Amino acid sequence: KSPSSVHASHRDEFFTKLHYAQVKEPFYRQYVCGPLLGSGGFGSVFSGQRLSDGLEVAIKQVSNDRVGTWTRLVNEVDPVPMEILLLQRLTEFGGHRGVVRLLDWFRVKGRGFLLVLERPPHSQDLFDFITERGALPERLARRFLGQIVDTLLFVHAHGVLHRDIKDENVVVDTRTLDVKIIDFGSGALLKETPYSDFDGTRVYSPPEWILSGSYRAEPLTVWSLGVLLFDMVCGDVPFDSDEDIVRALPDFPARLSSGCRSLLRWCLCFEPQLRPSLQEILSHPWMGGGQEEEEEEQMSNTGDF
Template sequence: MLDKRAMELPLEEEVRGKNVKEPFCSQYRCGSLVGSGGFGSVFSGQRLSDGLQVAVKQICGDRVQQWARQPGELSPVPMEIALLQQLSEVGGHAGVVRMLDWFEVEGRGFLLVLERPPQCQDLFDFITERGALPERLALRFFRQIVAALRFVHAHGVVHRDIKDENIVVDTRTLEVKIIDFGSGAPLKDVAYSEFEGTRVYSPPEWILAQSYEAVPLTVWSLGVLLFDMVCGDIPFERDQEIIKATPIFTRRLSKECQALIRWCLAYRPEDRPSLEEVLSHPWMEGGEEEEEEEEHGSPLSPSL
């Protein structure tokens, strides 16, 4: 149920953020509610200085599971802010949502100001409207997602909730971005024993032993995501199906595509590929020739 406080934006009281002198309401205008969930609420917004369209994510302090210390800040901040700041400081990535600013609201939690493509739709809605995607379009999205995750991991962050709802598609350019780092954590080599992601995207080792490592978790969720794109729905709904780790393909797919999905959904974590191995898989490389043809012919229609 939506927190009534979330509907009171735009805010009139003073709001503070790191290295910010002007309050939130002097710099941004908040619009309509875009979505809400356990993480808080997201509103459309606009930067007053230049009219830039943004997303404003409100996080209630009492819902924050993990906190982090920021240099120069007296109080801890939600881990999501720290992780997005970390990725921003190294230049960011086209496939990862960029945090433009953040503020702490007295008594109300935190506001994250995020970039927002003017014509975007999350991948869940994109698939719901169009049904299963052609392999070529799925490949176009999937390659971008894996490349973005390589960047995220290379800079010490693990997302931990990769799913269609956390990928947004620019419907004009077909470029995608990973959003919502609310379940994210600093990347580490040892196993994690806590998980705040989405259960139907979680691997067998979490269901059975409440333990997982960052890369095998990420690759498993990528296998679920790729199946979802090319078949129109996720492969597993129940714990027993996850533990069996045997996807049943509901559409005719190329052998290479099926092979990559099965590899990502290998039961044993050590049998799954690395992100680099995913990118170099024959199915992933097979689309490069088609993209070259597109450059000399008609572009891929966003309506696919």
């Protein structure tokens, strides 16, 4: 091609993209916003509906002053919240059943950003699920943990670190007992070197963050999973204060199986380098059941479970 034709091609491509950006229908012509579902440091989440087909969605509003990290997207002039980039990465190529899907996003004058997210039917966050039912049977906690770890392997494989794994950021389909991870607002791009910033939940943070303000990706994630597993099988998190976190000696109820206690101690090991990898969690004997199932049955028969 001649230089002039190449320039013309680039110009046409630029104006095509510019035209698309200009003609994209505004949010209020594509969706209707319903009642507030919840709010917190991350922003506010509303129920919503897509007008074209009636699809039920969740609409997350994030004000500019609540954005922890900004980044840039291809074809976008202005920066956007890191959460959008992370969710786009995880939604590409079909996504994963365990990650909430980003359907669309909008920059809205005076409102910051609106993220249109998948809203699974019959869903309840794991915090409310545990609050209503109390400590979960080990079989059910094992089922949830296995799904969460499998999802996090996908998340990490796509270069994303969630950084706020906790019961409030896991939603359960109460019919199928399938779970999804939500809220990547504290997330970051995955890297091998240590992180020196953390916007996650304090009682889920590891000792190395409390003591030195630094942590690595997988040991952080595994510690948070240990806290989450304890929360599921005991009905509450193991540590209430920084002193408890640094001590790293959770108090186990007698009714817990030896296998469950073993996995918890491994995940909640003070030394980050001694914690398991995500794959090693899945390979732990407790994740396969077996002897621990028999212990549960025995405790159940004696009325202790």
